Amino acid sequence: MLLLDLSVPGRQGYALPKLDVEETPIEELIPETYLRKSELGLPELTEPEVVRYFTQLSRKNHGVDVGFYPLGSCTMKYNPRVNENIAAMPGFSRIHPRQPENTVQGALQLMYELDRYLAEIAGLAKTSLQPAAGAHGELTGLLIIKAYHEFNGEAEQRREIIIPDSAHGTNPASAQMAGFIAREISSDPRGGVDVEALRAMVGPQTAGLMLTNPNTLGLFDENIETIAKIIHDAGGLLYYDGANANAILGIVRPGDTGFDIVHFNLHKTFSTPHGGGGPGSGPIVVSNKLVDFLPDPIVEYTDGRYHLARPKHSIGPVKAFYGNFGVMVKAYAYIRHLGAEGLRAVSENAVLNANYVLNQLKQDYHLPYDRLCMHEFVLSGKWQKELGVSTLDIAKRLLDYGVHAPTIYFPLIVEEAIMVEPTETESKATLDAFIEAMQNIAEEVRTNPERIKSAPCQTPVKRLDETKAARSPVLTRKL
Amino acid sequence: MLLLDLSVPGRQGYALPKLDVEETPIEELIPETYLRKSELGLPELTEPEVVRYFTQLSRKNHGVDVGFYPLGSCTMKYNPRVNENIAAMPGFSRIHPRQPENTVQGALQLMYELDRYLAEIAGLAKTSLQPAAGAHGELTGLLIIKAYHEFNGEAEQRREIIIPDSAHGTNPASAQMAGFIAREISSDPRGGVDVEALRAMVGPQTAGLMLTNPNTLGLFDENIETIAKIIHDAGGLLYYDGANANAILGIVRPGDTGFDIVHFNLHKTFSTPHGGGGPGSGPIVVSNKLVDFLPDPIVEYTDGRYHLARPKHSIGPVKAFYGNFGVMVKAYAYIRHLGAEGLRAVSENAVLNANYVLNQLKQDYHLPYDRLCMHEFVLSGKWQKELGVSTLDIAKRLLDYGVHAPTIYFPLIVEEAIMVEPTETESKATLDAFIEAMQNIAEEVRTNPERIKSAPCQTPVKRLDETKAARSPVLTRKL
Amino acid sequence: MPYIPNTPEEQQQMLKSLGMSKLAELFADIPDHLQLKRPLDLPEPLAEHQLLRYMGQLAEKNVNLDRCISFLGAGAYDHIVPAVVSHIINRGEFLTAYTPYQAEVSQGVLQSIFEFQTLIANLTNMEAANASMYDGATALAEAALMSCNVTNRRKVAAAANLDPRWLEILQVYLESQNIELINIAYDPVTGLVDLEAVEPKLGAELACMIVSQPSFFGSVDDVDRVAQWIKSYQGLLVMAVDPISLGILKAPGEYGADIVVGDAGCLGNPISFGGPSVGFFAVTGMKLIRRMPGRIVGQTTDRDGNIGYVLTLQAREQHIRREKATSNICTNQALNALTATIYLALLGPQGIKQVAYQCLQKTAYLRRKLEAAGFKLRFNAPVFKEFVIQADWDWEEINQRLLEHGYLGGFPLKLADPNLSDCTLIAVTEARTKAEMDRFVDLLRGWR
Amino acid sequence: MPYIPNTPEEQQQMLKSLGMSKLAELFADIPDHLQLKRPLDLPEPLAEHQLLRYMGQLAEKNVNLDRCISFLGAGAYDHIVPAVVSHIINRGEFLTAYTPYQAEVSQGVLQSIFEFQTLIANLTNMEAANASMYDGATALAEAALMSCNVTNRRKVAAAANLDPRWLEILQVYLESQNIELINIAYDPVTGLVDLEAVEPKLGAELACMIVSQPSFFGSVDDVDRVAQWIKSYQGLLVMAVDPISLGILKAPGEYGADIVVGDAGCLGNPISFGGPSVGFFAVTGMKLIRRMPGRIVGQTTDRDGNIGYVLTLQAREQHIRREKATSNICTNQALNALTATIYLALLGPQGIKQVAYQCLQKTAYLRRKLEAAGFKLRFNAPVFKEFVIQADWDWEEINQRLLEHGYLGGFPLKLADPNLSDCTLIAVTEARTKAEMDRFVDLLRGWR
Numbered sequence A, B: 001m002l003l004l005d006l007s008v009p010g011r012q013g014y015a016l017p018k019l020d021v022e023e024t025p026i027e028e029l030i031p032e033t034y035l036r037k038s039e040l041g042l043p044e045l046t047e048p049e050v051v052r053y054f055t056q057l058s059r060k061n062h063g064v065d066v067g068f069y070p071l072g073s074c075t076m077k078y079n080p081r082v083n084e085n086i087a088a089m090p091g092f093s094r095i096h097p098r099q100p101e102n103t104v105q106g107a108l109q110l111m112y113e114l115d116r117y118l119a120e121i122a123g124l125a126k127t128s129l130q131p132a133a134g135a136h137g138e139l140t141g142l143l144i145i146k147a148y149h150e151f152n153g154e155a156e157q158r159r160e161i162i163i164p165d166s167a168h169g170t171n172p173a174s175a176q177m178a179g180f181i182a183r184e185i186s187s188d189p190r191g192g193v194d195v196e197a198l199r200a201m202v203g204p205q206t207a208g209l210m211l212t213n214p215n216t217l218g219l220f221d222e223n224i225e226t227i228a229k230i231i232h233d234a235g236g237l238l239y240y241d242g243a244n245a246n247a248i249l250g251i252v253r254p255g256d257t258g259f260d261i262v263h264f265n266l267h268k269t270f271s272t273p274h275g276g277g278g279p280g281s282g283p284i285v286v287s288n289k290l291v292d293f294l295p296d297p298i299v300e301y302t303d304g305r306y307h308l309a310r311p312k313h314s315i316g317p318v319k320a321f322y323g324n325f326g327v328m329v330k331a332y333a334y335i336r337h338l339g340a341e342g343l344r345a346v347s348e349n350a351v352l353n354a355n356y357v358l359n360q361l362k363q364d365y366h367l368p369y370d371r372l373c374m375h376e377f378v379l380s381g382k383w384q385k386e387l388g389v390s391t392l393d394i395a396k397r398l399l400d401y402g403v404h405a406p407t408i409y410f411p412l413i414v415e416e417a418i419m420v421e422p423t424e425t426e427s428k429a430t431l432d433a434f435i436e437a438m439q440n441i442a443e444e445v446r447t448n449p450e451r452i453k454s455a456p457c458q459t460p461v462k463r464l465d466e467t468k469a470a471r472s473p474v475l476t477r478k479l
Numbered sequence C, D: 001m002p003y004i005p006n007t008p009e010e011q012q013q014m015l016k017s018l019g020m021s022k023l024a025e026l027f028a029d030i031p032d033h034l035q036l037k038r039p040l041d042l043p044e045p046l047a048e049h050q051l052l053r054y055m056g057q058l059a060e061k062n063v064n065l066d067r068c069i070s071f072l073g074a075g076a077y078d079h080i081v082p083a084v085v086s087h088i089i090n091r092g093e094f095l096t097a098y099t100p101y102q103a104e105v106s107q108g109v110l111q112s113i114f115e116f117q118t119l120i121a122n123l124t125n126m127e128a129a130n131a132s133m134y135d136g137a138t139a140l141a142e143a144a145l146m147s148c149n150v151t152n153r154r155k156v157a158a159a160a161n162l163d164p165r166w167l168e169i170l171q172v173y174l175e176s177q178n179i180e181l182i183n184i185a186y187d188p189v190t191g192l193v194d195l196e197a198v199e200p201k202l203g204a205e206l207a208c209m210i211v212s213q214p215s216f217f218g219s220v221d222d223v224d225r226v227a228q229w230i231k232s233y234q235g236l237l238v239m240a241v242d243p244i245s246l247g248i249l250k251a252p253g254e255y256g257a258d259i260v261v262g263d264a265g266c267l268g269n270p271i272s273f274g275g276p277s278v279g280f281f282a283v284t285g286m287k288l289i290r291r292m293p294g295r296i297v298g299q300t301t302d303r304d305g306n307i308g309y310v311l312t313l314q315a316r317e318q319h320i321r322r323e324k325a326t327s328n329i330c331t332n333q334a335l336n337a338l339t340a341t342i343y344l345a346l347l348g349p350q351g352i353k354q355v356a357y358q359c360l361q362k363t364a365y366l367r368r369k370l371e372a373a374g375f376k377l378r379f380n381a382p383v384f385k386e387f388v389i390q391a392d393w394d395w396e397e398i399n400q401r402l403l404e405h406g407y408l409g410g411f412p413l414k415l416a417d418p419n420l421s422d423c424t425l426i427a428v429t430e431a432r433t434k435a436e437m438d439r440f441v442d443l444l445r446g447w448r
């Protein structure tokens, strides 16, 4: 039943105060032909019905608050609830983006200080908080790379962005959006960038490289300095996709390893809730030489006041207003709450948890890169595939254990990939239960594969037909 | 798994600020022998684990927000969420009961005005907001009756409180607590008080009568004036158990029908959430002649200021501080939100919904009193019982339909009672679904009784063994 | 009508099914002349937006604890509440459920009550606890009544250093049952229970002796002494305790208490002008368990043998036993009990110890500083989180002055006890900081 | 560490299972000289209680809309938000879930997105909508890019009366792809799109014409005219609309729009310094649907034939198509979209009409009053909830004066357009009252 199925004409779930000004006949205000003739097509319900509908809906959903959510690359950690209270304070949630600066000094201070904290964590100079998500940060960073080359008169020539074959899909997509050509670089047998191939690929056409480190295999690329040197020597810049920063807080700083631009996913590393797919926030931090190209505006602090300013060679704005401020508030509070020591403990425990689980699972699942992992690791379901059970089946079966499945079929370079990111907020007991579930499933693959192929069976719906959905798309409930 | 089962030594889910004063060795502050030696026996968990534990627990629970909850006599209506926001305002939730009166004028004003509104709704003079729940209101009201008779020098003599056999269990229990003798009066064939029996029962020993009107059968006692006259003529007082006031808001006022004391259940009629069994609030409203006996303190308004005062012949306090203030805030907001017109609509629709459902169900279930009902009605499962299916079985089967069962086996005067209170916040669609479920069950009783007797089967646990629980009580998880 | 789904058309449909055409016909059973023929005299309804503004203004008329620094206690305290608590209790399944009569769809509430019982029993070191009472004061009154029922005696002794309002409430409850309440005086120097003051022959008539630990004055007593005394007469030891103090102070069970009550509002509940709070009630021994007032949840199994929870020992309760019930309590304080449970789960043993320890240390700090500033300590017994100072002042007036500086002063004892009219009761919780206390002392010192 | 369950003992156990003894060993793959050998230079951690106080103080440094009366708009508005909305979105299952990759345990999010798509499509009178965009401005930029892709043209025309920041963002996005952005001037008297100003031969090169309804100046245009014009060249009509206005104004679908975008932040989301908000993106026709950016949810069935929802048409997206994707968008604004959905469900058609109607009437009222008070209306076209007045003033300075009286004045247009440096843009929503407006006019009149 959808909202419109529950609708009964004449109901309303919210009543406005009565109109208290003298009314002008509407036709005197707006010409007839500009008025709406079609139905609005909205449901008519009362508040109790709306609450019950969405309460019921929510109960059909998994979340970090409900159970383990080892969705690799997404850092599904616990989101401190105090941050919701903070973001909801009227002084943060009820301020208008166009207020005079003297009325929003608290907000600007918060943004300025968050900029400083992220710069310290990244080991770089200055932050733009504008991007609304990781991919948006990538686009913004790439536009800065472009502007930089343009400034140096090399924009026409430097059209290529090099991206590992293990990279997240947003990297090449962002490169394309920014008007670059995406060049894929292969990985070496240890899962890192193939340095020799890279050497062969760079040249005067190289605008830059996008890299995640630890990469999407959860592996730290030890050759990062060499890589950085190759790119820099070729005149390119290094972009750090910070989706995996949960592994490195206070441990290693991207800027110290040669990166020129970093984006952070506040909704991952800094524990702002993912909200069912957003809002996120993808600030970028850049090195000194790129500060002038940052989006408009940045926050500056002079003469005891915070204010907004347009960087000298700004690429311009990439988002209405200043970014997802409400998300920044939560990330800021998180950093203030944990401090340096707490952030380091986050990464230490995230990495410990991942290695612990990895080590217990590698007997039962193929581990393509058998080395220390960082905050996540990638298994392959290929042994199971040989027995006729796909990674998709395994993922679906996990749902029956009350666990969200790991990320699957990504990165693309691992056959039947199963990408597990436990995060630091999970207890050993939870990890052990997950390990046991995965072992049980491995056993079931051998003894009762049909059971797995027909999974899930404990979920609100059984396995859904995605092909059908795409073949004849039904995207709205027709009126 | 209970909290203690999840506990791991060394964890803590909340960190205090560091102690910022110089410490004195503890033995200098408290003698050794006064210090705790035993373990605290509390679980050691982090915040994520606590959240997940209680989130999971909550998902095993029904609530008005989850689905229909026609629990008779309990008025499980929708609780406007805005009232939670209001009660949480620091100006209400963060005030200390012993603050100087000039710092809590808003709170006292709220209490004073709520007193006035309830008095208007009851048709009586003055309110005490102190009682924490309905039963507490009953006790308080009875103590006032006692004090009144004492004041008149009749306390020794007037020791009996007359209570209908249909009354809620709290009535006789309260009478006992207040030091009275509870005398049960039978009901007449129309479900009302047996007037002749009453005449025979009253006398100089009569302290008063407790009555719910509409009574627990959901029936309005048309003889109320006669009843009041009989009691008053005998020198007794009339106490109105207002648990069923959802039927009468703005329709009829207990005071106008002869009652001297009324309690309201704010958590029922005035839509403050029931919280899994509280907090409630059971204010009592009394007639002019009883005002001086009210508990200490009441709120008065003189010279433009609100203040607390002790009534001249007060029975004394019955609760620490002033009652469940947080609940009063919600009830106050509810009354201000709905106004006279809204409250009347509440009762009209509550009664309409009840009669609508009643009318559809009386073919399939025995209706012992076949007349217009008020906000609720009582069916009997006796036809089903004859087929070997008890009312308990029917209730359990309803759970499989995602509906909370009605109140069962109450009132005691109806065999296999099924007491249904739909409330005004339910839609016709919900009522129709309930009717259909009840009809299906009636059909199932005939065709597949075993299915019902083994119900529920769709719930988080199957039917629970209450006998076992009582026979060898396990009331805590042992350490 | 945002909360009433019936549209006029639906109303007509439904009426029609009843053979009616007007809503008024539904009320045919109410004699016409008894029906109210005018609208209720209530203020005009406010739309939600207006309501929020109006209520916000009303709330602003109160000085709240976020806007001032409080040393006020005397039964309600400014303890820190973890932010996550309200998020959990606001889940609709907890907030909008009622007493778990249908156990199979109420495991959330039932299990959480079972947890409450467990944690309260453990914290007090008793065998069992019930599902909650209205507050500490009524819990105490019920404990006294129960003591009489269990011992078949009709006299109750209570230390005079109990919260005076609790004593009054106790009096109201006992009087109605014609039970005599005997006040046991406190020693004017220590503020502790003075057993010497008791008539010796009284002992054997007492159903119980009630002692508060700490006392209303914050003092910590040698309860062993009291325990021995009342036990020597086969009376029950009833203790009223501050649950926070149990992080440090000897647990009632260690004293051999028979019944323990207290107010658990301080465990994570907003102070809320004194309510809703929640009382707890714990006992040891099956005999007492079977006489407890209120709801009790027990563990059992379902048809499949899985563990589950149900309301149990219901034969004590009003809905079964009516006038023979152990109490009339029905709706209790479940959500506040849940709050306390969440609080205890978050804090854990270390956290509760820390809260208690900080209260103790900060109280000691302020007490020392005030003494150094020339204020007299009225009693000389050890204290936990409250203490009494004396000065030749009108403390109510001082409190008004303190308010101007953003402080909420202590509780002027003249409001409670004429013998202590030059005294005030100062409370210090873990929420207070050194800086706040130093400034407080400076202010008071300045006015000497 | 309230958020990290591993105790030191457990850490040791886990390390041991890895053959390690120290946490540092976990990072052996990171060249030692690259590791940070000092703690990060960040402020000392604050315990939750301190954090709340500190953040509260920071928040208090801002003047918030509960503390003043706002006539500020220009892209963000003080609309009323029903209280229940935040209760629903704070349910952990919504708040702490992510993109519904595992459909079987994500029906809550998936179905709610399907509702969002439905309600946005209906409100705009279009065939389909996606699951949300970052905000209205980026949605518009994506619409322009998509228009180029679909039409294979490399020029985009946009009305110059669009929000100037949106135009800037559009420029940034288009420039990176070497697409030319052509500004269509507005008529200086009406403030409406001036099609006469367009070079005729340009039409055939345009991928789309972008028009904002209402315009940045609040004016309502005859979009039929624009639609006819761009369609005559086989270009697409892209409309940027205020969703609230659609309660009264002709829907984009009725104009034959091809792509409709806008910001749905005003539908129940807190204003929050401008973000997070949520953009919407609606189209008509399967050809356009298959080129939409972002997530799309579709209906399907499960093994048992029951209806369910899944992410669909994923072949457009970055995780499948990588550099050939229709956009790079991944994380979007799901929770804000949910908020908008709840808002629309609560308000319903009547409610949305009323909000729009009240905006319209209150705006008309204030505009009339200001005109009567001697202020010049800069443009003479009909307006919806915003309008421009002109006076020989420094409006920034006036705004500072207004602040002293608790008012947040309009948006001084000198900050956006040098030609309008003596103008200010005044917004009036349903939240404003007559009394507030009357006083506002009085203040301004008094300063003339």
Ligand SMILES: Cc1ncc(COP(=O)(O)O)c(C=O)c1O
Residues within 6 Å of the ligand: A073, A074, A133, A134, A135, A136, A168, A170, A171, A212, A216, A241, A243, A244, A265, A280, A281, A282, D329, D330, D331
């Ligand atoms: C490695 C990596 N890079 C980039 C992104 C894109 O981030 P966002 O979803 O915030 O746009 C993701 C998101 O899943 C990711 O995992």
Ligand SMILES: Cc1ncc(COP(=O)(O)O)c(C=O)c1O
Residues within 6 Å of the ligand: B073, B074, B133, B134, B135, B136, B168, B170, B171, B212, B216, B241, B243, B244, B265, B280, B281, B282, C329, C330, C331
């Ligand atoms: C008719 C009736 N009277 C009294 C009460 C007692 O009210 P409370 O539970 O608030 O103590 C109830 C509660 O269910 C009731 O239904």
